[in-house]
Amino acid sequence: MRWIFLFLVVSNCGLLLWHMLEESRVERIQKMNQLSGVEAVMPGERIRLFSEGRDDADLSVQSVSGESKNDGVCYLLGPVDDQDVRITLAKYLERANVGFGVREVKINQRIDFAVYLKPQPKRETAQELLEKLKAKGVDSFIIPGGELANGLSLGVFSEKKNAIAQMHYVSSLGFDANINESEKYDLEPWFVLDALNVEMSDIFWQKLKQEFPSIKKSQGFCQ
Incomplete structure (x- = not known):
């Protein structure tokens, strides 16, 4: 009987010590994450990635007209020195619902x-x-x-x-x-495509090349 009592006492002490250590560990994690600006994740919780929960359609980039929402890298088409070619290319891009602007690029x-x-x-x-x-x-x-x-x-x-x-x-x-x-x-005039159009299909580029064989495609900053 005495051995059973001692066993229960030791077990309870061990369980209490484990809880104290676990609480201390969680508190340390929370404190470190507060300092680093990251929300603490409790044991057993699953970390959710930013990319999760999106529909596949949300990951595809659409060709849209209007102001760009991305100041990163854009496609450039040119050079377009001939005014008639500029007008024709502008109409082509408008029909394809592709946003664009015209920029004079420094060369030489x-x-x-x-x-x-x-x-x-x-x-x-x-x-x-x-x-x-x-x-x-x-x-x-x-x-x-x-x-x-x-x-x-x-x-x-x-x-x-x-x-x-x-x-x-x-x-x-x-x-x-x-x-x-x-x-x-x-100075050379180039068309700057909207940043949201950077993932347009190869078919689009092939058709564009057929219509405008002298036009080159390059990349540069949107702004």
Whole structure:
């Protein structure tokens, strides 16, 4: 009888200790999750993924017109330099219920290095300086407008080392030459398809290619 009593006491103590440890473990989990901003999951509960509970139709992207709800990556079609082709392509996309916009994309980006003499107070002064440069065998012309109006252009170079060489040469003749760096580029019009159209079928692209064989498909940021 005494052994049975001792067994029950030990069992109850063990059960009580287990409950205390389990409660302590859950409290630690809850505290850590509160610090990390994640809701605690109690033992036995199932974690539900965000993707669960969606219909298959919700996972397919539809071709829609209107404002994009995604500022991520979009498809670009182009270049479309010809205005008639732009109009035809726009009508084609509208019939297909595809949202789009037109963007001018920078191509052939480069840096030009212009060697020049600073603008003169008057046109007459610039003309006098031009004559002095010619007498030294330096080709130049008066800049007609802009921030450097009435300055003198001494050449534009695609490589900086060549511009520096020209600047040093003109400076050695007694003129105060400078270098101005400027970004240059060409613009091409491209159609930017709505971001919600990024999963359009291969059939759509095949038909588009047949209708517009010169059009290329690329990817870029929507904004």
